[in-house]
Amino acid sequence: MIYKIVSAVLIVILIVALMMTASTSKKRQEEIDQLQQEIVVSNRYIQSLNDQLNKANNGTKPVKSEDERLLKVLNKYLKENKRNGVVTAEELSKYEKEDRFIPNLIPINGEYAISQHYKEEHPALDFAAEEGTEVIASATGEILSVYEDEYFGKVVLIDHLNEYATMYAHLATAIYDSKTFVKKGEPIGLVGNTGNSSAPHLHFEVLKNGENIDPELILED
Numbered sequence: 333m334i335y336k337i338v339s340a341v342l343i344v345i346l347i348v349a350l351m352m353t354a355s356t357s358k359k360r361q362e363e364i365d366q367l368q369q370e371i372v373v374s375n376r377y378i379q380s381l382n383d384q385l386n387k388a389n390n391g392t393k394p395v396k397s398e399d400e401r402l403l404k405v406l407n408k409y410l411k412e413n414k415r416n417g418v419v420t421a422e423e424l425s426k427y428e429k430e431d432r433f434i435p436n437l438i439p440i441n442g443e444y445a446i447s448q449h450y451k452e453e454h455p456a457l458d459f460a461a462e463e464g465t466e467v468i469a470s471a472t473g474e475i476l477s478v479y480e481d482e483y484f485g486k487v488v489l490i491d492h493l494n495e496y497a498t499m500y501a502h503l504a505t506a507i508y509d510s511k512t513f514v515k516k517g518e519p520i521g522l523v524g525n526t527g528n529s530s531a532p533h534l535h536f537e538v539l540k541n542g543e544n545i546d547p548e549l550i551l552e553d
């Protein structure tokens with residue numbers, strides 16, 4: 333008799349234990365289902381955010397340019413002008429062609445007189461001006477080099493990040509070192525009489541694709 337009671341109790345305990353296990357696993361399954369549901373909702377939300385981002389970025393994706401240096405300088409330029417610093421293909425071609433990169437600004441800020449025109453043996457334009465007169469960048473660009481030699485005295489060379497480069501010679505002072513980004517019209521030095529020069533003047537050269545051109549063909553009054 334006692335065995336029957338013990339067996340019955342054990343069976344009851346076993347059944348209760350099985351029921352509890354079943355209930356626990358059912359609960360777990362419900363939790364898993366709920367989490368999976370949440371994952372589906374989250375994924376949908378992430379997808380919609382991605383869609384929105386893709387829409388917003390459409391047409392303003394950064395350009396992959398071969399000329400990373402140009403891109404860097406242009407990004408810097410845009411940043412300085414309180415833009416987001418991202419250059420689009422459209423902007424890039426616009427900026428490349430834009431006037432600010434064309435050396436058509438008279439490179440002297442003050443009184444001057446043309447003392448020598450462009451000719452084969454003098455592929456430059458000379459501006460006679462008082463010593464210390466401001467010499468300004470004829471166009472936006474990056475200073476390629478600053479050096480001094482016996483003939484040209486103190487020289488600043490600017491790369492305008494397109495087919496143009498300009499040279500400013502016989503300077504008394506150069507304001508910046510090479511690799512400096514300068515804006516069109518920004519002072520870059522002072523008129524001087526350094527090198528082979530008999531009176532203070534600026535010797536100004538414009539190079540197009542590495543060849544000298546007559547600055548007067550491009551300069552605007």
Ligand SMILES: [Zn+2]
Pocket residue numbers: 448454456457458534535536
């Ligand atoms: Zn000259």
